[in-house]
Amino acid sequence: MSIPFLKDDPLPTGAVEELGRPGGVRLRRIRCGNPGPFTFLGTNTYLIGEREVAVLDPGPEDAAHRAALRTALGKDRIGHIVVTHTHRDHSPGAAALKALSGAPTYGFGPHQTPPDAELRGGDHDFIPDRRLADGDLLEGAGWRLRALHTPGHCANHLCFALEGGGVLFSGDHVMSWSTSVVSPPDGDMAAYMAGLARLSAREEQLFLPGHGAPLPDPAPFTRALLAHREAREAALRAALQQHGPASVEALVLRLYSPIDPRLLPAAGRSLLAHLLKLEAEGAARRMGEDWAPA
Structure with missing residues (x-):
């Protein structure tokens, strides 16, 4: 959406x-x-x-x-x-x-x-x-x-x-x-x-x-924001399955390209937040600096 x-x-x-x-x-x-x-x-x-x-x-x-x-x-x-x-x-x-x-x-x-x-x-x-x-x-x-x-x-x-x-x-x-x-x-x-x-x-x-x-x-707009986050999470799951283990930096470049270079650090932090959510749900795991599917 x-x-x-x-x-x-x-x-x-x-x-x-x-x-x-x-x-x-x-x-x-x-x-x-x-x-x-x-x-x-x-x-x-x-x-x-x-x-x-x-x-x-x-x-x-x-x-x-x-x-x-x-x-x-x-x-x-x-x-x-x-x-x-x-x-x-x-x-x-x-x-x-x-x-x-x-x-x-x-x-x-x-x-x-x-x-x-x-x-x-x-x-x-x-x-x-x-x-x-x-x-x-x-x-x-x-x-x-x-x-x-x-x-x-x-x-x-x-x-x-x-x-x-x-x-x-x-x-x-x-x-x-x-x-x-x-x-x-x-x-x-x-x-x-x-x-x-x-x-x-x-x-x-x-x-x-x-x-x-x-x-x-605002309701449709806010639902679209939520759908965007859900789609980002689904894409992250797929990237982990296909390309993991992978670092946050590598995942950002794969999922957010093209992106304003000024926003790369922020994109990395939001992607890390998604990974931590997946980890808490048992869907991802850390391997040193990399992440992999659970």
Whole structure:
């Protein structure tokens, strides 16, 4: 199944996009100027409510983005600072916003993987003032967010459903522009795929991702993401049967070619996540640096 990615996002960096008032709650989006192979055009920050708002995913420590947020706020004040997960393109900006506003921070918990065990940098400085577990409710002035623990891309990843609004803030678990990197040990492919299945069954009609444009009609898109992972896993099983034992590097070149060289390390980490899932299921085994069918 092909995935209908949204490769266009016309929102200029630092500008404010009004996303309407689903369920009577004003929503706004501001994009940080941190483009890259993993961040697309930049990290999305969302303002939820008005007068006293929640800032969801303040982004990296970036003075220009912080100034854009202050302009977007106008006379509104920050009452909550909410973080989907602790990658450095999402949570470090929380510290300056907290110092500016005095607002408490919210998230699942601190980053769970040591710095020397990661492909992507975790924000090890962020520790939320209030920890949110799966199903917890966060309430503000005229809005309610339900936390959904969706590990896989990041062990402490949360999505947030706007109650009564038909909107889900999907962080990096479901992005409109690309698939997500799943990098062990913080990333877990079995958990990621289970999260995709869970989100595809939800009733929200709009996903607001951590990167990329808003995603309407998200259920078919999310099912396509899951089908893509299932197809990748089937191809990996076949490659192991035909060409194993083989290294992760050799398997990446076989299964992902052609690929942007900048993305090879990330592809290798996601493929390793699939192999670890197959190992746990008894379908693959390690032979030193190589992998073979069980």
